[in-house]
Amino acid sequence: MNMTLQSTRVESSGVTTTPVLRIEDLAVEFPTRRGVLTAVDGVSLHIDPGEVLGVVGESGAGKSITGTAVIGLLEPPGRIARGRILLCGERIDGLPEDALRRIRGRRIGAVFQDPLTSLNPLYTVGQQLVETIRTHADVPPSEARRHAVQLLQEVGITAAERRIDHYPHQFSGGMRQRVVIALALCANPELVIADEPTTALDVSIQAQIITLLKRMCRDHGAAVLLITHDMGVIAETADRVAVMYAGRLVEIGPVRDVIRQPRHPYTIGLMGSIPTVRRRVSRLVQIDGAMPRLNEIPPGCAFHPRCPRVFDPCRTLRPDLTPTDHGAAACWLFGGPPPSPGEARS
Amino acid sequence: MSGQPNRAMSAPGLLIETRDLAHYFDVSRPWLARVLDGQPRTLLRAVDGISFEIRRGETLALVGESGCGKSTVARLLVGLYTPTRGMIRFDGIELAGLRARAEIAAVRRRFQMIFQDPYASLNPRWRVKEIIAEPIRAHRLVSGAGPLRARVEALLRQVGLAPADADKYPHEFSGGQRQRISIARALSSNPEFLVCDEPTSALDVSVQAQILNLMKDLQREFGLTYLFISHNLAVVHHIADRVGVMYLGRLAELGSAHEIFIRPQHPYTRMLLDAIPDLEATGERRTPVAGEVPNPLDPPTGCAFHPRCPWATDRCRSERPEPLAAPNATLTACHAVEERRLDRPEGGTP
Numbered sequence A: 001m002n003m004t005l006q007s008t009r010v011e012s013s014g015v016t017t018t019p020v021l022r023i024e025d026l027a028v029e030f031p032t033r034r035g036v037l038t039a040v041d042g043v044s045l046h047i048d049p050g051e052v053l054g055v056v057g058e059s060g061a062g063k064s065i066t067g068t069a070v071i072g073l074l075e076p077p078g079r080i081a082r083g084r085i086l087l088c089g090e091r092i093d094g095l096p097e098d099a100l101r102r103i104r105g106r107r108i109g110a111v112f113q114d115p116l117t118s119l120n121p122l123y124t125v126g127q128q129l130v131e132t133i134r135t136h137a138d139v140p141p142s143e144a145r146r147h148a149v150q151l152l153q154e155v156g157i158t159a160a161e162r163r164i165d166h167y168p169h170q171f172s173g174g175m176r177q178r179v180v181i182a183l184a185l186c187a188n189p190e191l192v193i194a195d196e197p198t199t200a201l202d203v204s205i206q207a208q209i210i211t212l213l214k215r216m217c218r219d220h221g222a223a224v225l226l227i228t229h230d231m232g233v234i235a236e237t238a239d240r241v242a243v244m245y246a247g248r249l250v251e252i253g254p255v256r257d258v259i260r261q262p263r264h265p266y267t268i269g270l271m272g273s274i275p276t277v278r279r280r281v282s283r284l285v286q287i288d289g290a291m292p293r294l295n296e297i298p299p300g301c302a303f304h305p306r307c308p309r310v311f312d313p314c315r316t317l318r319p320d321l322t323p324t325d326h327g328a329a330a331c332w333l334f335g336g337p338p339p340s341p342g343e344a345r346s
Numbered sequence B: 001m002s003g004q005p006n007r008a009m010s011a012p013g014l015l016i017e018t019r020d021l022a023h024y025f026d027v028s029r030p031w032l033a034r035v036l037d038g039q040p041r042t043l044l045r046a047v048d049g050i051s052f053e054i055r056r057g058e059t060l061a062l063v064g065e066s067g068c069g070k071s072t073v074a075r076l077l078v079g080l081y082t083p084t085r086g087m088i089r090f091d092g093i094e095l096a097g098l099r100a101r102a103e104i105a106a107v108r109r110r111f112q113m114i115f116q117d118p119y120a121s122l123n124p125r126w127r128v129k130e131i132i133a134e135p136i137r138a139h140r141l142v143s144g145a146g147p148l149r150a151r152v153e154a155l156l157r158q159v160g161l162a163p164a165d166a167d168k169y170p171h172e173f174s175g176g177q178r179q180r181i182s183i184a185r186a187l188s189s190n191p192e193f194l195v196c197d198e199p200t201s202a203l204d205v206s207v208q209a210q211i212l213n214l215m216k217d218l219q220r221e222f223g224l225t226y227l228f229i230s231h232n233l234a235v236v237h238h239i240a241d242r243v244g245v246m247y248l249g250r251l252a253e254l255g256s257a258h259e260i261f262i263r264p265q266h267p268y269t270r271m272l273l274d275a276i277p278d279l280e281a282t283g284e285r286r287t288p289v290a291g292e293v294p295n296p297l298d299p300p301t302g303c304a305f306h307p308r309c310p311w312a313t314d315r316c317r318s319e320r321p322e323p324l325a326a327p328n329a330t331l332t333a334c335h336a337v338e339e340r341r342l343d344r345p346e347g348g349t350p
Helices: A063-070 A097-106 A125-136 A141-154 A171-183 A203-219 A233-239 A255-260 A265-272 A312-316 B029-038 B070-077 B099-109 B126-138 B145-158 B163-167 B175-187 B205-222 B234-240 B257-262 B267-275 B314-318
Strands: A021-030 A034-046 A053-057 A077-088 A107-113 A190-195 A223-228 A240-244 A247-254 A320-324 A328-330 B014-026 B043-055 B059-063 B085-090 B111-114 B193-197 B225-230 B241-247 B250-256
Touching: A021 A063, A034 A063, A034 A077, A034 A223, A034 A247, A053 A063, A053 A233, A063 A077, A063 A223, A097 A107, A097 A125, A097 A240, A107 A171, A125 A141, A125 A171, A141 A171, A171 A190, A190 A203, A203 A233, A203 B267, A223 A233, A233 A255, A240 A255, A240 A265, A247 A255, A247 A265, A265 B205, B014 B070, B014 B225, B043 B070, B043 B085, B043 B225, B043 B241, B043 B250, B059 B070, B059 B267, B070 B193, B070 B225, B070 B234, B111 B175, B126 B145, B126 B163, B126 B175, B145 B163, B145 B175, B175 B205, B175 B314, B205 B234, B225 B234, B234 B257, B241 B257, B241 B267, B250 B257, B250 B267
Parallel strands: A053 A223, A053 A240, A107 A190, A190 A223, B059 B225, B059 B241, B111 B193, B193 B225
Antiparallel strands: A021 A034, A021 A077, A240 A247, A247 A328, A320 A328, B014 B043, B014 B085, B241 B250
């Protein structure tokens, strides 16, 4: 099933058959004294070249852990317990640290929530850009610097020739995030992982950064894994969206369809709970309760205790992602006849 | 408290009135360093002359980006800061005029505050029952352990928690449940007016929906009046009857939520509304707003918004606009709106 929007395809031919990123049945575990916590449980997804895949979910849903697993930055004792991660068809999970380090920056760029943690406060932004460029490409310093200035201009930093010699603290929050985007793209990576790139910014700056991230990744031909809790950001940026709940993927599909006609009861509740400026409703849709903690994920479908349409199989059997009319949802409502017979569908 | 000397004339139904409210923070360097370098005092005008009214039972939301002064207004209203200038009147009583402790306490009981961070605003060493009972004890509203316990349990039920939760500690609760505890604490002194400073910003959307629904239910049940501070326009659109849009310590536009969201006048309001990521406009391109909020220590002359405004003229650069009635019946502080030249931008593209 090809769910990519045509408009986002890059012109490069021949690579469209191999996804930039493919995650197969990924599970991430954190062994603790009181048992093993499964933060990501059986997530499978792929991103095509030039595509923006949004991953949305509430805190603790496992979306950031998925991103960290892809770039191999899981903090011990966190570990990949199961599954495979393929970058352009090559397995990258379980690679030795020095091989991973070559992939980070060169083939996978990263933009995180707080630009100050991505930038070294002791070096000018120019030094950081030049260093990254020269680590990944064999160019003389003068050319790397020229490239760095050009990148800063591309991300909208005025007087880039002068600003390149400034330190991170001399930039405002929005400008810093622009520098981080330049840094993420300076080695022309195939994939950019953006984890809550606009969450720390004010609304007006947020809009600028979303537009910039989208344009830069398109111009440089990078696919994007965009992780955020903000459905509005996903709506504006992503081609497809994956919705996560309690470490699992509950729904995936083209962004327009998932937002307008969500299928999974959790996605339906989530969409209804978001206030908008378009429509004024007297009450927001309310999903009672809260997402379970990782040590008390219920059996069957993890959402069943909060689900308004729960029926018998949900309580014991875990649903797999099943195709719906426009994407896929992990819900027994779409899972064909549930194994235990005699249950009325609600 | 009738017959108080400072109970002045107020329009009927008005609960809160502020006039030219201002609060400056002194952010000068230490005195000696400053004097040695011959520098003047540095004042940060966090709130610089704002006037608004809140009618009984309504919700006024103040919205704006970080540093616009909205939280300072909240803190001024509940008395956490003393105004540098201006007046606050609560139910006809001018707060600055109160001297006697008993008078102050009697007014204080009638308003409460809910804070943004439910992790920082509850004492981790207190049980929930102690947290909720604190305002009741402070204002001596209920006497005796039995009635106090009954009151705490009733409050917990009102905010959707279980009476047994009274004996737990805050760390045993999720963020949304903690915010419910904050609301129960705020309601415990039977207030009429609640100041809510970003009460849902730290929460996930589904939990935010629960809290917003709860706040609306409580407002209807108890006839509460809210001042709701938020940076999230969609949340404000959902909860507010009237909206004040703040920019660098001043009100850019103030009026009914309906008018502000349907026919925004001030260029800053228009810009903010354009900037919201829109769920229903997937993939559409929008024109991002240029520029960032200026340094509040060195605000632009004239209208503080002029460096980012596509309609700015020389008058905007030199003369500060005052709030005037705009075509949509809001109060809008903008020369361009006053001169009705908003649809032909000069020297820039909107």
